Amino acid sequence: MDRRKFLKQSSLASSLFLVPSFVRAFEEVASSKLGYKRLVIIQLSGGNDGLNTVIPFRNDLYYKNRPTLGISKSNTIKINDDVGLHPSLKPLKQLYDKGYLSIINNVGYPNPVRSHFRSMDIWQTATDSNKYSQSGWIGRYLDHYGTHPHSAIEVDEKLSLAMKGETLNALATQDAKSLYNLSRDPYFKNLAKHQNDTHLSEHNLGYLYKSMIAAQSSAQYIFETSKTVSTKKEYPNNKFGKQMKTTAQFINSHLQTKVFYTALDGFDTHVNQLNTQKRLLGIYAKSVEAFVDDLRAHNTFKDTLILTFSEFGRRVSQNASIGTDHGTANNIFVIGENLKRQGIYNNVASLNDLDDNGDLKFEIDFRTIYATVLDKWLEVDDKKVLNKSFKQLDFI
Numbered sequence: 001m002d003r004r005k006f007l008k009q010s011s012l013a014s015s016l017f018l019v020p021s022f023v024r025a026f027e028e029v030a031s032s033k034l035g036y037k038r039l040v041i042i043q044l045s046g047g048n049d050g051l052n053t054v055i056p057f058r059n060d061l062y063y064k065n066r067p068t069l070g071i072s073k074s075n076t077i078k079i080n081d082d083v084g085l086h087p088s089l090k091p092l093k094q095l096y097d098k099g100y101l102s103i104i105n106n107v108g109y110p111n112p113v114r115s116h117f118r119s120m121d122i123w124q125t126a127t128d129s130n131k132y133s134q135s136g137w138i139g140r141y142l143d144h145y146g147t148h149p150h151s152a153i154e155v156d157e158k159l160s161l162a163m164k165g166e167t168l169n170a171l172a173t174q175d176a177k178s179l180y181n182l183s184r185d186p187y188f189k190n191l192a193k194h195q196n197d198t199h200l201s202e203h204n205l206g207y208l209y210k211s212m213i214a215a216q217s218s219a220q221y222i223f224e225t226s227k228t229v230s231t232k233k234e235y236p237n238n239k240f241g242k243q244m245k246t247t248a249q250f251i252n253s254h255l256q257t258k259v260f261y262t263a264l265d266g267f268d269t270h271v272n273q274l275n276t277q278k279r280l281l282g283i284y285a286k287s288v289e290a291f292v293d294d295l296r297a298h299n300t301f302k303d304t305l306i307l308t309f310s311e312f313g314r315r316v317s318q319n320a321s322i323g324t325d326h327g328t329a330n331n332i333f334v335i336g337e338n339l340k341r342q343g344i345y346n347n348v349a350s351l352n353d354l355d356d357n358g359d360l361k362f363e364i365d366f367r368t369i370y371a372t373v374l375d376k377w378l379e380v381d382d383k384k385v386l387n388k389s390f391k392q393l394d395f396i
Helices: 003-009 012-018 060-065 087-097 116-125 137-145 176-183 186-194 206-226 239-252 273-297 366-377 382-386
Strands: 038-044 101-108 152-154 259-264 304-309 330-335
Touching: 038 239, 038 273, 087 101, 087 273, 101 366, 137 152, 137 259, 137 382, 176 206, 176 239, 206 239, 239 259, 239 273, 259 273, 273 304, 304 366, 330 366, 366 382
Parallel strands: 038 259, 038 304, 152 259
Antiparallel strands: 101 330, 304 330
């Protein structure tokens, strides 16, 4: 088969970066090594305003800095005498009341960067702000502990840096059936006949071809396994709602997948923030509520941990466009059935002790959360994945 023709005409070839693995997809996972716990990561892209998400409604400085942008005390969903949630997060308050939510405040990293792309790279690679990496923290987890392309799945059409390893990448798909049909591309099927050709090597297209052959097995496995489960639970009719529904289907069908990655875009609220954040947080909360209910109905929530983050928070003061500009520290939501520290994990940020740029000071390095999840939830060596040791927390 002519390789130039194959690359030009195969639709699957355009997504090859998703699945560079040579391991057979149907290889059994040793439960003693990986267990059955699953991690679901939700990325709020654009920099969600944490100060209007977890609201210090008793603090006068909050309203002084946000005279028109601040959420009024009467509209805040109170979770204690001093702090409340954005009114769109009512579904999360129900999870909070059941002990399923832990809110970790003031999360960030030293020498923060306010660029979307660079800050997201830092969060996804778990490196210092002055260092760069071509592999993500989940990708390195796969390098050490993954066994096939679907050990981690991003429920999207493209793969984030977080999911790319040095020797093994995760798999990206929005729909199991579409991925399966894509893997049956006639050029792809014809490729299998040539996998042992002597001209294939790491120096031309051997790596590429073998990766796609491995992906075909994963695509069939995901499709055949996940189609055995359906849900009657209604999810919001939007992209993120569909992502969470697909993730629930994958989990409830007991795919041999340890990590799922999803994202909700649009949080870069420089202008007219109130309506945008209200809409987005509503989408997030309703989708997560449906997701948790779906997992509980299938008895899989007990083995699932949900981690929600954004690449940075926003400035304390509103801007002239009734929005907020890029800031630093933010809050993280951890959702699970067996949390050790439920509710507010630590105090909200001080508004009268800001950094030199007038931003919130970070208290907790986000990598301590990653280290905790890796060690205590996924039960692997966090130092191998993060390349250094971080003090762990006790929320799980």
